[in-house]
Amino acid sequence: MTSAKNLILWYNHPMRYARTNSFSRLIPILLVIIIMVVAVAAVIAIGQSLLGGNNPENKPKSQADIAKESLLSTDANRAVRLTVRGPIVAQEKFRSYQIEITPDIRRMSTYEGYLEKQIDEKKLDNNSRAYEELVYALEKRKMMEGRQLSEEQNDLRGICANGKVYKFETLYHGNPVKTLWTSDCGGSKGSATANVNDILLMFLNQIPDGKKIAAGVGLQQEDTFFQF
Secondary structure, three states, X not given: OHHHHHHXXXXXXXXXXXXXXXXXXXXXXXXXXXXXXXXXXXXXXXXXXXXXXXXXXXXXXXXXXXXXXXXXXXXXXXXXXXXXXXXXXXXXXXXXXXXXXXXXXXXXXXXXXXXXXXXXXXXXXXXXXXXXXXXXXXXHOOOOOEOOOOOOOOOOOOOOOOOXXXXXXEEEOOEEEEEEEEEOOOOXXXXXXXXXXXXXXXXXXXXXXXXXXHHHOOOOOOOOOOOO
């Protein structure tokens, strides 16, 4: 009788009802929290999917990728350019030349002096198919592959005073996208790592009599160039 009485007293005890009611009130709160966490996770997942967060194409491009893309693009506003500068001599005797190729034109210009007074220019038509073949050939010859240099190291003033300096560029709307350079002076290798002779030949062969024009300003192509 005593055990039965105690059981009845426990069953009717107000604390038991308080604990039960407290737990019952917690269940909806826990459910709401769980639902909110799931909803937030779903929103984040949907956002990443819409923005392409896991798409490799949306990841930041490396400098090498940008350089390759700028070289191989055949858009009408793209161009590649070679500049050759001769030894540092008197203003009257200093010579340089430049070859610029776009999907529409091929141009070779020769200059006198440090202010680039134009001596002559040869301008020819081009087409997108010819340009595409050229830039892919330049890419295979690693024209825009190079080493990273500091701003000071990229300062070309006074570089290779007794030899020639070669500058390779990709352009967009006439503005450089990437520039690499080297020289035929052993102590001034520059940022370009391509075989200079290969790149020179590719550009000079785009202009009929290109080698003759370069030789006319004393900047004829040599048969031997160092390869990095």
